[in-house]
Amino acid sequence: MKLPNKLKPKFLYDLSRIGSSHDGGYLIEKSSHAKTEFLFSFGVSTNWEFEKDFIRDQKINFLAFDGSINNIFWEKQKSIALNRLKKLSISRVFEYMYLKYSFNNFFNKKNFIPKFISKTMNNSITLHEAILLSEVKDNLFFKIDIEGSEYEIIDDLIKFQKTIIGLAIEFHFCDQNINKILNFVDRFKLEIVHVHANNYDDNKNKEFPRTLEISFAKNPIILGDFRALPHILDSPNRKKNLDIKLEFHE
Numbered sequence: 001m002k003l004p005n006k007l008k009p010k011f012l013y014d015l016s017r018i019g020s021s022h023d024g025g026y027l028i029e030k031s032s033h034a035k036t037e038f039l040f041s042f043g044v045s046t047n048w049e050f051e052k053d054f055i056r057d058q059k060i061n062f063l064a065f066d067g068s069i070n071n072i073f074w075e076k077q078k079s080i081a082l083n084r085l086k087k088l089s090i091s092r093v094f095e096y097m098y099l100k101y102s103f104n105n106f107f108n109k110k111n112f113i114p115k116f117i118s119k120t121m122n123n124s125i126t127l128h129e130a131i132l133l134s135e136v137k138d139n140l141f142f143k144i145d146i147e148g149s150e151y152e153i154i155d156d157l158i159k160f161q162k163t164i165i166g167l168a169i170e171f172h173f174c175d176q177n178i179n180k181i182l183n184f185v186d187r188f189k190l191e192i193v194h195v196h197a198n199n200y201d202d203n204k205n206k207e208f209p210r211t212l213e214i215s216f217a218k219n220p221i222i223l224g225d226f227r228a229l230p231h232i233l234d235s236p237n238r239k240k241n242l243d244i245k246l247e248f249h250e
Contacts, residue, residue, distance in 0.1 A: 001197060001209055001244055006182055008248040013193040014221040015233060018168075019050030023237040026050060026143070027194040029217035032166035036060060038136035042117040042127075042153075043145035043170075044069060046077075046099060048106060050143055050168075063133060064107065067116035067123045074100065118149045127156040131163075138163050145170040151177060154184045161189055167216040170198070175208045190216035195229060197244035198237045209244060 016033065019025035024047035033054070039062035041051050048064070055062055077096050084092035113133070116124035131137070140163050144150055150169060157164070167190060171181050185192065197203070198211035229246040236243040 001203070001207065002247045002249050003195065003208070003212075004178070004182060005248045005250050006185055007192065007195055007212075007214070009192050009194060009226055011222045012224045012227050013191075013217070014223050015194060015215075015231065017233045017235075018053045020047060022235050022239045023047070023198075023200065024049055025235065026168040026213060026215060027196065027231060027233055028141075028166060028168055028215050029193045029220040031219070031221050032141065032217035033058070035139055035165055036141040037139040037165075038062065038134050039141050039143070040130060040134075041065065041143045042130075043143075043147070044112075048103070052106060054141070054143075061134075061136070062111055063113060063130065064111060065113045065115055065117050065125075065130060067114055067121070069103075069112075070114055116149065117144075117146055117153060119152045121149065127153045127160070131160060139165045141166040141168075143168045148172045151180055154180070158184070158187045164190065165218045166190070169214055169216075171212045171214065172210070174210060174212050175206070178208065181212075188216065190218050191220050193217045193220050194231060195246060196231075196234055197246055199241045199244050200237050203244065209246075 014030045015027045016030050017025055018028050036058065038060055039051065039054055041062060041064040044064050044066040045068065051062060051064060077099065081093045081096035117127060117130060118124035119126055142164060150171060157167070171177065174181060192214060194215040196213040197209035198213060201210035203209055230243045234243055
């Protein structure tokens, strides 16, 4: 699939994979990771491997936000598990138990806010309001996967870009919003260090990926000339499908 040249990383950068082996993992630039003083995670759902991995060797605090994780969410997960149990499938029960244990073991009232990041949704706060909840105001890293609401907050990312050292953002419905994405890249002064197409979507017969994961870094370390994508550390979001090869055009 071909992307506008504006989305092409200028060089080969020093990257590492943070998070899951497949969906939920992102390639980020090592020096921006090492210099991060605070992590903001917008969108958690049922996978917080990125957050765990990111802070594992870093003595930093973080705040995670997701308005979908509430009592209704856990009741739904429990109901699914019990329905599977009726079909003599006990594995889903153990998955539910582990999921809830893992969540409660990693998150608490100080680092998890059950709200969406948005300017229009109910039960939400803005990016600016989220930043105000942290005492750290510089060298911030943002991981953003909020299912389309990213377009509501890109102007705020521009506004606070001087405080941001790194960003891993998932752009959804790219075929409909490519001009917004390109406009953001024009105004955002951090460098694109990696681009990956999410293969969960049905991209058959499509000229443009529906979902893109783009990583940015401030003053990234250059290893050499740009090389073809996918990167050697990339992995398909849906492991049973092939990863998407990306090319670039003017």
